[in-house]
Amino acid sequence: MKKYTTSLLLAFLFGFLFSCSSDSENKEVPDIVAPDLAFSIAGFPKSNTSPIIVSKSFEININAKDEGGISKIEAFINNEKVGEDSTAPYLINIDVSTFTSKIANSQKYKDYVLKVTATDKNENSTSTEQIIYIDNEIPTISAVSILENSILNGDLNEVSFTVTDNQEVVAITAFLNETELPIVEGDTLKINISTLNLTDGPNTLKIEAIDNAKNTTSYTVNFISDNTGPEIKLNSLIEGQIIDEAITLNPIITDAYSEIDSLRISINDSIIFKGLYANEINYNLDPENFAIGENVLNIEVNDNLDNKTTYSIRLMIHRRLLKITLENGTINPSYAKFYVFASDTNGELLDIKEATISSTELILNTAADIDKTAEFMITFAGFSSGYADFSTLSTIQNITRDNLKLINLKTPKRESVVNNKHYKVINNQNDIEINGYGSFYNSSYFPENDSLHVETRELINSNIVHSDKIYLKSNNYNNNVYSYLLLDAPLPDDNFIIDYSKFISDGVEKRFYDAPFTMSDNGKSTILTLFGYLNEADFNQESGHLLWNQGKALSSNFNPSNGILYSLDTQFTYYRYELQLEDYFTKRIGTPLPYYSYPNWSIDFIQNGNNIQINSTGMEHTNGSIFLENSDGINDIYRWNIIFNSQTTSTVILPKIPNELNSWNISQSYNTNNLDVQQVALKRYEGINSYEAYLIHSIKPNLSSRKTTDFMETIFKNPTYNVYRDIEDLFIIY
Structure with missing residues (x-):
């Protein structure tokens, strides 16, 4: 048992020891090592x-x-x-x-x-x-001498500033846009801004500062670079422009960034304006103050940074002769060519302009240095062709730049025929003449078939209302019985019959006019043309009826005891007449006077090629006129009327024919000194006492002689026909 016990004890101890030995070998070592x-x-x-x-x-x-x-x-x-x-x-x-x-x-x-x-x-x-x-405090940038939106220009623009920090600034930099600038150190820090290479307009300066804690601050200021002068625009002028009258210079001057400071205007080297700039410039440039020919207008403008701009333009200084305005349709479409030209007193060309039916304005000027009292002449010339080549010219002499600056040509009344009809005439057994003429009609009697041809016309460019009557008259030369028939217009259709038995003499009176007739066999005559107007509206519209248009040859065999007989229909409200008495002619309002006295004037001429010597007497006349026309013109016809100052002119020099007219038929007659003078005359307009007054009162507004005054009289000489040719001064327009 003991042995067993001992054996058991030994076995237990052995197992315990073995177990302990195994646990000791498997146990982990503790981590006590720091990282x-x-x-x-x-x-x-x-x-x-x-x-x-x-x-x-x-x-x-x-x-x-x-x-x-x-x-x-x-x-x-x-x-x-x-x-x-x-x-x-x-x-x-x-x-x-x-x-x-x-x-x-x-x-x-x-x-x-x-x-x-x-x-x-x-x-x-x-x-x-x-x-x-x-260190939480950033540097401070202060006392920067440039203000926001300052305007800089030029190469030198110093900017000063200071940088402070609670400890230490380790870096300072400055940038102009993206470019670093050098910094000059001193009591204050300084940099220079050159704007010469900068684009005009906004730019940026940036300053940066860094302290030793890397605290960073920056200061940015925007400024304007301006190295360009003001902009000048002068829209009223173009390079090489002719300046012949005073103009207002109103240049538009702007500057994108700076204030405009001063302005100087000069012609060539002559300063005509210098002073501080106002918001609006209106300078009157009168070419009369400068020499004719090429001149350079300079406009110099400075801004408040002294940037300067000069605007120069070449101008041609001329002398303004005359301005002519034309209403629509003034130039008759029948003219193939129409010119207006100016000539000096010797006939040399000063300027010429062509006019067309669409022309509204003509400016005549000259590069000749002609003063304001120097005389020159203006000629209107038109050429047409058809059955014949026809040159028509009107010349106004003794013009100065002071006495006639403007002529306003009006569109004359132009008519077209609307009816041509023949009407049967009955009860005119003696084939007594019947006729009628008025502002819109005319008629002729054909005794061979007892018919009266009546042509009526209408105005194509006027709103004038014609009379609502047609006046037919008859004058029996056998018994001097004057009768008439007043018909409503327009006449009925072709079946309308004109009954001569209905012609009456109610209100017709026998009248006489007389004058100191010479009664010699010199081919002189007297002619009376009398118009009547039924009412005031017809008179104002010049819508009259021809009452009398007869003349008498004056000779030793004709010696009327009471003067010259005419018949007057007294039913009309207004009358107007034209009367020639030998070498005397007059236009008047009313009925003829019983007796006329001739003004104590005389006129004759001697032609020497293209110069015409005027021999005149008398003091009351103001205007003289010469009418040229070829006597044998059949296929080539020219007519040229010249007016002049009758009190100061003794010789009329015809203007030379410009090259533009060389192909016209009148050119050959001019170049061969073969121009025919048909008539010379002296005139007086009642109430207009000088030639200069006539230019302003009649020529400037382009009035006919009838509208110029109610009374005009003239003494004339027409060696070919002894009949006064009543030619309007600007007959080329009518």
């Missing part, structure tokens, strides 16, 4: 042991190793936890914006202990510390 740890502050050397200055926030990079693994990385400032990271690579961003930077009393940096602790998974930890300074 390896190192850290650095971003932006600073890893080996830096001196205090590091940080600002607001900074990063730390941590290198931590442990065989059992890292559980966490913690950062502390003065034992206040400020960050943690548990994932490699380890990085902690630390915000220190709430920490004070300095010790209040000493204004020295306050020491802060940055501690980084690495803890492994067995709670073993390692800590590393670094003294840091915290």
Whole structure:
């Protein structure tokens, strides 16, 4: 039993010892080794042991190793936890914006202990510390001498400024747009801005400062670069433009950035305006103050930065002779060519302009230095062709630039035939003449078939209302019985019959006019043309009826005791007449006078080629006229009327034919000194006491002699026919 017991005991002990030996071999050794740890502050050397200055926030990079693994990385400032990271690579961003930077009393940096602790998974930890300074104040940029939106120009523009910081500024830079500028150090910092290579307009100056905590500040100021002068626009002129009258220069001057300061206007080297700029410039440029020919107008403008712009334009200074305005349709479409030209007193051409049916204005000027009192002449010339070549000219002489500056040509009344009818005439056994003429009709009697031809016309360019009557008259020369028939217009159709028995003499009176007739056999005569107007409206519209149109040859065999007989139908309200008495002619309103006295004038002429010597007497006349017309014109016809100052003119020099008219039929007659003078005359218009007054009162508004005054008289000489040719001064227009 003991043995058993001993054996059992031995067996138990052996098993216990064996068991203990196995447990001892399998038990783990405890981890008591702390992690390896190192850290650095971003932006600073890893080996830096001196205090590091940080600002607001900074990063730390941590290198931590442990065989059992890292559980966490913690950062502390003065034992206040400020960050943690548990994932490699380890990085902690630390915000220190709430920490004070300095010790209040000493204004020295306050020491802060940055501690980084690495803890492994067995709670073993390692800590590393670094003294840091915290600087949360950025540098200050101040006293910058350039203001926002300042305007700079030129090469030298100094800008001064100061930079301060609570500790130390380590870097200052300045940029002009994207280009760095050199900084000159001194009591103040200075830079220079050259704008010469800058584009005009907005630019930017930027100043940056960095302290030793890498606190960065910047100062940006925008400014304007302006190296360009003001812009000048002068829309009223073009290069080489002819200036012949005063014009207003109103240049439009603008500057994109600067204020406009001063203005100078000159012609060539002569300053005509100089002064400070106003908001609007209106300068009157009168060419009379400058020499004729080429001149250069210069406009110089400076802004308040002394940027200058010069605008130059070449101008041709001429002397304005005359302006002519034309209403629509003034030029007759029958003219193939129409010109207006000016000539000096010797007939030399000064200027010529062509007119067409669409022309509304013609300006005649000259490069000749003609003063305002120097005389010249204007000629209107038209050419037409058809059954014959026809040259028509009207010349106005003794014009000056002062006495006639403008002619307003009006569209004459033009008519077209609307009816041509023949009417049967009955009860005219003696074939007594019947006729009628008015402003819109004319009629002729054909005794061979007892018919009266009546032509009626209408105006194609006027709203004038004609009379509502047609007046037919008959004068029996055997018994001097004057009768008439007043019919409603328009006449009925072709079946209408004119009954001569209905002609009456009611209201007809026998009248006489007389004058100091010479009664010699010299071929002189008297002719009376009398018109009547039924009412005031017809008179104002010149819608009259011919009442009398007869003449008498005056000879030694004709010696009327009471004067010249005529018949007057007294039913009309207004009358107008034209009367020739030998070499005297007059136009008047009313009925003829019983007796006429001739004015104490005389006129004769001597033609010497294209010069015509005028021999005249008398003081009351103002106008002279010459009418040229070829006597043998069949296929080539010319008519030329010239008016002149009868009180000052003794020789009329015809203007030379311009090259533009060389192909006209009148050119050959002119060049061969073969122009025929048909008539010369002296005239007086009642109420117009000088030739200059006539130019203004009649020529300027383009009035006919009938509308010029109610009274005109003339003494004339017509060596061919002894009959006055009543030619309007501007007959070319009518």
